[in-house]
Amino acid sequence: MSETRVLTCIGCPMGCRLTVSLEEGAVTAVTGNTCRRGDAYARREVTAPTRVLTTTVRVTGGMAPVVPVKTVGEVPKELVLFCARALRAVRVSAPVAAGDVVCRDILGTGVDVAAVGDVPGR
Numbered sequence: 001m002s003e004t005r006v007l008t009c010i011g012c013p014m015g016c017r018l019t020v021s022l023e024e025g026a027v028t029a030v031t032g033n034t035c036r037r038g039d040a041y042a043r044r045e046v047t048a049p050t051r052v053l054t055t056t057v058r059v060t061g062g063m064a065p066v067v068p069v070k071t072v073g074e075v076p077k078e079l080v081l082f083c084a085r086a087l088r089a090v091r092v093s094a095p096v097a098a099g100d101v102v103c104r105d106i107l108g109t110g111v112d113v114a115a116v117g118d119v120p121g122r
Contacts, residue, residue: 005046011037018042050074053083053113057102062094062119069102073111083107094121 002023009016014034020042021029030042044050052074056066075083083106092102096119103113 007042007045009033009038009041011035011041014038020046022046049077051077051080053080053087054116055084055087057087057090057092057113057115059092059094059096059119061121062096063122064119067092067096067102067115067119068117069113070116071106071111072101072114075106075109075111079107079109083109083113087113094119 002021005020005022007018007020009018012035016033016038018030018032018038018041020027025047027043027046030039033039033042052071054068054070057069059065059067069087071083086107087103090103092100092115096102096115096117098115098118100115101112102115105111106113
């Protein structure tokens, strides 16, 4: 079965309109991209989409109640909400510095979650 999907590329600032042709779930062609990143993005997006998750984690003993965090890499799109729910249970103790890993290997994805801000202790 043949299928066509149209996407807007997020691989660079150009925002190209991509057309992806699939045959039985496999990408057969990508058109509309002006750079190689567009081709790679389209192939990944229609076969195994991933996302970077940004959220907050609670801090105990800090000057702020939460610290902003994000995944160090991309997680499968279908696990984003599950990862966010898992992070609701995470608590870190102040002080927290940007770059500190607050959760290793979230949900077995092989991706760590790190602080992207600082929270000094009280």
